[in-house]
Amino acid sequence: MAEKKEENKKKRQDRRKALEDRTRQDTTKAKSWAREWMDALIFAAVAALIIRALFLEAFRIPTPSMESSLMTGDFLLVSKVHYGARTPMSVGIPFTGIYIRGLEVPWFRMPGFMDVRRGDILVFNYPVDDGVVSQKTNYIKRAVAVAGDTMAIRNKVFYINGQPEEMEETFEQHYHVTVRERLRLSEGKVRAAGGRVLPSPGDAYRINMTASVADEMERWPEIEQVEPLVLPISFNDNARQPFTFAQGFRGNYHHMPEIVIPFEGQTVTLSDRNWHMYSDIVTRFERNEVSRAGERFVINGDTTSQYTIQQDYYFLVGDSRDNSEDSRFWGFVPDDHVVGRAWIIYFSWDGERMLPRFRRFLNRIN
Numbered sequence: 001m002a003e004k005k006e007e008n009k010k011k012r013q014d015r016r017k018a019l020e021d022r023t024r025q026d027t028t029k030a031k032s033w034a035r036e037w038m039d040a041l042i043f044a045a046v047a048a049l050i051i052r053a054l055f056l057e058a059f060r061i062p063t064p065s066m067e068s069s070l071m072t073g074d075f076l077l078v079s080k081v082h083y084g085a086r087t088p089m090s091v092g093i094p095f096t097g098i099y100i101r102g103l104e105v106p107w108f109r110m111p112g113f114m115d116v117r118r119g120d121i122l123v124f125n126y127p128v129d130d131g132v133v134s135q136k137t138n139y140i141k142r143a144v145a146v147a148g149d150t151m152a153i154r155n156k157v158f159y160i161n162g163q164p165e166e167m168e169e170t171f172e173q174h175y176h177v178t179v180r181e182r183l184r185l186s187e188g189k190v191r192a193a194g195g196r197v198l199p200s201p202g203d204a205y206r207i208n209m210t211a212s213v214a215d216e217m218e219r220w221p222e223i224e225q226v227e228p229l230v231l232p233i234s235f236n237d238n239a240r241q242p243f244t245f246a247q248g249f250r251g252n253y254h255h256m257p258e259i260v261i262p263f264e265g266q267t268v269t270l271s272d273r274n275w276h277m278y279s280d281i282v283t284r285f286e287r288n289e290v291s292r293a294g295e296r297f298v299i300n301g302d303t304t305s306q307y308t309i310q311q312d313y314y315f316l317v318g319d320s321r322d323n324s325e326d327s328r329f330w331g332f333v334p335d336d337h338v339v340g341r342a343w344i345i346y347f348s349w350d351g352e353r354m355l356p357r358f359r360r361f362l363n364r365i366n
């Protein structure tokens with residue numbers, strides 16, 4: 001009897017021990033599972049941080065200034081490899097947009113495999129903003145002229161190194177459209193063709209559209225004439241901005257005299273006539289202390305009329321030429337403000353119809 005009791009006691013102890021072992025194993029497995037997930041999340045976060053910092057960054061098109069090349073609601077991947085990624089410029093918490101204001105750390109641009117070329121679509125930090133460069137708002141425009149190019153605007157046409165710019169099929173601009181007597185133009189018909197009727201005084205229509213849509217419209221029976229809308233050289237659009245870069249040349253965003261796009265190593269002679277062109281470069285972007293001594297300039301304590309440019313600059317313009325505030329309004333974009341090259345559309349959303357634009361998915365950007 002005693003032996004049987006002892007045997008039952010031993011069985012209970014064995015069962016208890018087995019249960020404890022099983023519980024311990026389950027706890028160990030749970031800890032191991034949680035640790036594996038934590039390790040995976042940390043790895044994913046670090047990998048995403050490295051990819052975003054050095055290779056690719058997502059960007060969403062917020063406005064129609066690049067239509068019809070890029071549409072409002074397009075989601076892009078921006079390549080930082082083409083021109084070389086910038087190392088971090090500030091200290092902050094990754095993916096949160098939280099940074100230590102005003103603290104800028106030494107940085108450099110890694111080697112890329114190409115320079116910025118005319119026609120490239122760039123994402124860049126808005127040069128008018130204040131603060132650390134990488135914390136400025138991201139914008140997107142096309143490089144019309146690059147460092148060292150000569151550029152002029154005559155009757156709305158860009159001339160680069162003496163030659164008229166090659167217009168992409170997707171470029172839009174405003175056209176002045178007149179219709180035949182006693183006829184009207186249907187806004188629905190214009191919209192279906194790919195144009196957009198804008199408010200306009202008088203009987204004529206002002207329509208934003210591409211050249212191909214304008215060519216098609218000229219063949220409509222109700223149309224009398226279609227021609228690009230060009231502002232007179234004396235026109236100042238102070239409603240958009242109180243002073244624009246183009247106005248400094250006594251012109252406007254349809255007319256500018258020939259200038260040289262500043263480039264690293266270029267020595268320029270400063271004067272009252274060109275100070276509006278170089279003032280942001282010398283003071284804001286290249287951070288010199290400047291005062292005046294009569295007709296001469298005092299730069300970092302030295303009286304001079306000469307200045308040597310420290311980096312390359314670009315003239316960037318939206319593809320919707322009359323619906324974009326760009327370098328014609330706020331001047332050159334410095335090389336250190338360039339984030340990367342627009343590379344591919346990975347998703348697109350039509351906010352008006354509340355539908356995806358499937359035909360734009362995974363389209364490469366020219």
